[in-house]
Amino acid sequence: MLLQPVILSGGSGTRLWPLSRGAYPKQFLPLVGETTLLQATAGRLEGLQAADVQPAIVVCNEAHRFLIAEQLLESGRRPGKILLEPVGRNTAPALGLAALAARHGGQDPILIAMPADHVIADTEAFESAVEVGLTQAAQDAVVTFGIVPRSPETGFGYIRKGKPLPNSQAFDLDAFVEKPDRSTAGRYLASGDYLWNSGIFMLRAGLWLELLRRYRADIAEAVEAAYSGGWQDLDFCRLDNEAFAACPSDSIDYAVMEPLAAARDNAVTVVPLDAGWSDIGGWSALWSVSDRDDQGNAVYGDVYAHDAHDNLLHAQSRMVAAVGINDLIVVETADAVLVADKARAQDVKNVPNFLKERGRSECEFHRRVHRPWGSFEGMDLGDRFQVKRLTVKPGASLSMQMHHHRAEHWIVVKGTAKVNRDDEVFLLAENQSTYIPIGARHRLENPGTIPLEIIEVQSGSYLGEDDIVRFDDAYNRKSQDG
Numbered sequence: 001m002l003l004q005p006v007i008l009s010g011g012s013g014t015r016l017w018p019l020s021r022g023a024y025p026k027q028f029l030p031l032v033g034e035t036t037l038l039q040a041t042a043g044r045l046e047g048l049q050a051a052d053v054q055p056a057i058v059v060c061n062e063a064h065r066f067l068i069a070e071q072l073l074e075s076g077r078r079p080g081k082i083l084l085e086p087v088g089r090n091t092a093p094a095l096g097l098a099a100l101a102a103r104h105g106g107q108d109p110i111l112i113a114m115p116a117d118h119v120i121a122d123t124e125a126f127e128s129a130v131e132v133g134l135t136q137a138a139q140d141a142v143v144t145f146g147i148v149p150r151s152p153e154t155g156f157g158y159i160r161k162g163k164p165l166p167n168s169q170a171f172d173l174d175a176f177v178e179k180p181d182r183s184t185a186g187r188y189l190a191s192g193d194y195l196w197n198s199g200i201f202m203l204r205a206g207l208w209l210e211l212l213r214r215y216r217a218d219i220a221e222a223v224e225a226a227y228s229g230g231w232q233d234l235d236f237c238r239l240d241n242e243a244f245a246a247c248p249s250d251s252i253d254y255a256v257m258e259p260l261a262a263a264r265d266n267a268v269t270v271v272p273l274d275a276g277w278s279d280i281g282g283w284s285a286l287w288s289v290s291d292r293d294d295q296g297n298a299v300y301g302d303v304y305a306h307d308a309h310d311n312l313l314h315a316q317s318r319m320v321a322a323v324g325i326n327d328l329i330v331v332e333t334a335d336a337v338l339v340a341d342k343a344r345a346q347d348v349k350n351v352p353n354f355l356k357e358r359g360r361s362e363c364e365f366h367r368r369v370h371r372p373w374g375s376f377e378g379m380d381l382g383d384r385f386q387v388k389r390l391t392v393k394p395g396a397s398l399s400m401q402m403h404h405h406r407a408e409h410w411i412v413v414k415g416t417a418k419v420n421r422d423d424e425v426f427l428l429a430e431n432q433s434t435y436i437p438i439g440a441r442h443r444l445e446n447p448g449t450i451p452l453e454i455i456e457v458q459s460g461s462y463l464g465e466d467d468i469v470r471f472d473d474a475y476n477r478k479s480q481d482g
Helices: 037-042 062-074 091-102 123-137 182-191 205-215 217-228 241-245 252-263 283-289 342-357
Strands: 002-009 057-061 081-085 110-115 142-147 158-164 171-177 194-204 231-233 236-238 268-273 298-300 303-306 312-315 320-323 328-332 337-341 368-371 374-382 385-392 400-402 406-414 417-421 424-428 433-436 442-445 452-460 469-472
Touching: 002 037, 002 091, 037 062, 057 062, 057 091, 062 081, 062 236, 062 368, 081 091, 091 110, 091 205, 091 217, 091 252, 110 123, 110 205, 123 142, 123 194, 123 268, 142 158, 142 252, 158 268, 171 252, 182 194, 194 205, 194 252, 194 268, 205 217, 205 252, 217 241, 252 268, 283 312, 283 328, 283 342, 298 303, 303 312, 312 320, 320 328, 328 342, 337 342, 374 452, 385 442, 406 417, 417 433, 424 433
Parallel strands: 002 057, 002 110, 057 081, 081 236, 142 268, 298 312, 303 320, 312 328
Antiparallel strands: 110 194, 142 194, 158 171, 158 194, 171 268, 231 236, 328 337, 368 374, 374 385, 385 452, 400 442, 400 469, 406 433, 406 452, 417 424, 417 442
């Protein structure tokens, strides 16, 4: 049978600021191990023998499209399709888009919808649970996976198990339960009848579309219009923006699963999953799944800890020293430092909200900003000048562009640069430089086989990233589009 993985990559990860930012959220970070959460999700079913696993369909924010493509390429996995959402509309419309894409060739595979930002430590246990779910989904059941709880958590929704199914490790799904208070969560844990709601679902693509039309016809209609009005753009599937913007926002749980479980007009089953799962919903969750030293500290980067216990200490660009502190979160990046009580980790989301209200870039961008051609990193900024380090991937090029308000000076520190400046085309070797006047059409390329590193000094009356007029771009970007 065909199994179509669907990776839902719409999360913003605000509770993991300052490591997670709007332009580079947590699914693109290697929070646990060497691979990113997205890459780990994409490889999660590679050992499954019970089905013909198809290349994953990814549904993501349009602004993250190049990150998705690059990270999957780096991990050696080519996606089936990358569907671009012009605006976020939650998981129910996203799965609707994926179902339409999965049926595009006339087939009706079983979908397994997985958030891109979860950790599953025991891949074999996950595959075993998926095999149990496949048997049920092949019989037209709607399958969800419930996490075997380890503690009385109040931050998760719960699933109440019903009767066990014959000759299976699955159960009827009795009810979805909202997030409980602490005492109620304790009773749930003690009873053994409740599981955490993982947000992982499995069912036939055609069945999902049928259920979406039954319970949320408005979402189904908008999604179908957006998909049918879409088109292919390089490696990406774009939607009809107006149709998708008109789509109501709702989750898979609220739109379909809860009314379906209440109506009992289709088989709904839950498969218990005990595989070291975590949604990494905040810094305390990362601490709980991290390796820790003898004092209970989870340490990342260049850190010195003395008489410090049960902390998460994360250094990204500088040395961090922690002395005599307990139960704290300390996270250092190039442009921001977070210090928080571990018990108040969920409140970290207030920081990016504060920054966004004041128009500060730290909520959206790191100092190093990724582009499809490579990246740039701010090094210095003052009145009428800015200094950046540009890294251009081998064979890549920036767009042919011009600026109305700034001139640029380029110095090659590594590699070879090919420069187009108005009617000139020339090469620059290491330690050579050139000048791009205001209004000049120009393009920077890396014709070599190693990364090209450039120091760029901008000067002028306005230095914003939106002072770009693009004439030709290999990545089909607009002037203000990444």
